[in-house]
Amino acid sequence: MNVQIYAEATDWVVKHRDGELGTHEKKAFDAWVRESPQHVRAYLEMSAVWEDVPSLDPSWNPDAEELIARARAESNVFSVEMPNADAPAREHRDMQRTPGARYFQAKVLYALAASLLIAFGCGWLLFQRDVYSTGTGEQRVVTLPDGSTVELNSRSRLAVHYSQHERRIDLLQGQALFRVERNVALPFIVQTGSTQVRAVGTQFDVYRKTDDIVVTVVEGRVAVSSANALPNMLAAGEQIIVTPATATAVKRADAAAATAWTRRNLMFDESPLTEVAFEFNRYNTRKLLIDSPELANFHVSGIFSSVDPTLLVRFLRAQPELVVRETSSEIHVQKR
Amino acid sequence: MELRDKQALVADLEKQHGERLRRFLAYRLRASLATDVPDLVQEVFLRLLRIDHLETIRSTEAYLFTIAFHVLHQHLLRRSAVPETVDISTLLNSMEASPESDPVLQAERLQHLEELQRALQELSIKAQAVLLLHRRDGASLEEIGKQLGISRAMAAKYLSKALLHCRQRMPDKERGGMT
Numbered sequence: 001m002n003v004q005i006y007a008e009a010t011d012w013v014v015k016h017r018d019g020e021l022g023t024h025e026k027k028a029f030d031a032w033v034r035e036s037p038q039h040v041r042a043y044l045e046m047s048a049v050w051e052d053v054p055s056l057d058p059s060w061n062p063d064a065e066e067l068i069a070r071a072r073a074e075s076n077v078f079s080v081e082m083p084n085a086d087a088p089a090r091e092h093r094d095m096q097r098t099p100g101a102r103y104f105q106a107k108v109l110y111a112l113a114a115s116l117l118i119a120f121g122c123g124w125l126l127f128q129r130d131v132y133s134t135g136t137g138e139q140r141v142v143t144l145p146d147g148s149t150v151e152l153n154s155r156s157r158l159a160v161h162y163s164q165h166e167r168r169i170d171l172l173q174g175q176a177l178f179r180v181e182r183n184v185a186l187p188f189i190v191q192t193g194s195t196q197v198r199a200v201g202t203q204f205d206v207y208r209k210t211d212d213i214v215v216t217v218v219e220g221r222v223a224v225s226s227a228n229a230l231p232n233m234l235a236a237g238e239q240i241i242v243t244p245a246t247a248t249a250v251k252r253a254d255a256a257a258a259t260a261w262t263r264r265n266l267m268f269d270e271s272p273l274t275e276v277a278f279e280f281n282r283y284n285t286r287k288l289l290i291d292s293p294e295l296a297n298f299h300v301s302g303i304f305s306s307v308d309p310t311l312l313v314r315f316l317r318a319q320p321e322l323v324v325r326e327t328s329s330e331i332h333v334q335k336r
Numbered sequence: 337m338e339l340r341d342k343q344a345l346v347a348d349l350e351k352q353h354g355e356r357l358r359r360f361l362a363y364r365l366r367a368s369l370a371t372d373v374p375d376l377v378q379e380v381f382l383r384l385l386r387i388d389h390l391e392t393i394r395s396t397e398a399y400l401f402t403i404a405f406h407v408l409h410q411h412l413l414r415r416s417a418v419p420e421t422v423d424i425s426t427l428l429n430s431m432e433a434s435p436e437s438d439p440v441l442q443a444e445r446l447q448h449l450e451e452l453q454r455a456l457q458e459l460s461i462k463a464q465a466v467l468l469l470h471r472r473d474g475a476s477l478e479e480i481g482k483q484l485g486i487s488r489a490m491a492a493k494y495l496s497k498a499l500l501h502c503r504q505r506m507p508d509k510e511r512g513g514m515t
Contacts, residue, residue, distance in 0.1 A: 003504070006503055006504070007496070010496045010503075013499070014492060014495055016397050018477070026393050027393055030396040034384065036381070040381045043400065044400075047358050047361065049452070049499050049503050050362075050499060052452055053452070053468070054471050054472050056472070061453075061464070067465040068469070068483045071484050072483075072484060072485060198475065221474070222474075231473060231483070
């Protein structure tokens with residue numbers, strides 16, 4: 001196997017997957033691949049390796065958190081000779097001279113220029129982005145430029161920033177269910193507070209509560225990272241709660257419950273009455289108020305309509321410990 | 337067909353099926369490569385040369401994958417009774433589905449992934465981390481750089497290095513292949 005050819009093929013594969021090539025790059029690649037059947041073969045094979053990596057059994061390798069911790073620990077030990085710390089590097093040619101290295105140097109300059117532009121253009125950009133919001137009790141579906149859709153829950157607001165390199169959404173308030181069109185070249189990133197949810201093609205729900213952020217994956221996989229926690233990988237049916245201080249462990253969750261709101265339902269499983277009121281009030285202008293603090297320990301399970309309070313009120317009235325008093329603008333619940 | 341139309345068609349094909357095409361090729365190429373490589377690659381190369389420079393430059397990679405797909409498809413046709421259809425997505429569907437129903441292919445695939453895993457474990461933890469965080473966890477090179485305390489360019493180098501090493505450690509199954 002001609003290592004030189006395979007190294008070149010690898011750099012080209014990485015470049016292609018990293019984003020759109022410039023005109024010169026395209027010409028250079030065209031010339032390279034037309035040079036010989038060995039080039040064609042090396043390119044196809046390296047693309048195959050690229051595609052194979054995500055198919056590895058997840059249980060064979062450490063999770064993101066552990067990988068980062070161990071890689072960091074290693075760099076502390078080898079920091080002086082870091083670029084040569086890899087045994088295989090000795091077998092390779094000098095990476096500095098690859099077209100890839102030059103390309104990435106160019107990219108860094110480009111990124112610098114771009115960040116300057118962004119710094120100056122920021123004020124302008126604030127007005128450029130598309131912002132979608134919903135009022136109390138309102139829900140809407142927004143179709144994004146790439147065909148992905150966002151279902152926006154009641155009292156929610158988000159801003160869409162699509163660029164050539166990524167699809168970014170800022171969830172400014174509330175909750176949304178994202179159905180992401182698969183596109184590995186363009187990561188789909190939902191930013192909410194200091195937490196970032198990243199996906200390629202999947203379905204997931206992000207709920208920005210008062211302090212916490214709840215991410216639930218319906219389909220596929222996403223990576224959740226935040227300022228105060230290492231990235232976590234979530235698979236379908238898993239949920240993570242990021243609090244201002246930390247992030248909980250990833251746990252199994254009922255995706256149907258997390259997305260019940262899209263069917264205009266509220267699903268509670270042993271939820272405290274305060275939580276029920278909080279959720280209910282997201283959808284209704286007629287507020288549910290808990291007058292007795294000791295009711296915090298009263299738990300509710302069941303499915304209720306998020307838009308029609310009748311069922312929930314009837315359920316509360318049926319509880320012997322509770323007294324329900326309704327006015328035109330409020331529903332009061334007290335301990336009997 | 338006009339040159340512009342042809343380019344648009346290939347670009348469109350790549351946009352719609354690019355990733356599936358690549359995955360399909362990753363899946364099937366190896367199995368076929370094992371026995372018929374030099375012929376198949378030669379055929380892909382010759383067909384690529386038959387296309388004008390001007391035409392390919394805009395999207396050489398898309399042309400390459402499309403041609404490889406067609407060559408591989410014809411090759412598989414000769415060995416099986418799959419009816420010839422023109423719709424690439426139908427083809428991809430039927431072909432993507434087949435490895436699961438073919439125990440031999442499935443066993444080969446598992447063996448291949450185990451080899452890949454062994455190669456991966458020979459890498460430094462940093463190279464492993466970059467490859468897995470990028471390909472498995474979907475983290476960007478910028479993000480990985482930030483997490484590992486290295487530059488984006490360095491992260492890209494680790495990525496290339498890791499991929500190349502994985503390929504180098506794969507046993508070449510065909511006899512008399514390239515050296």
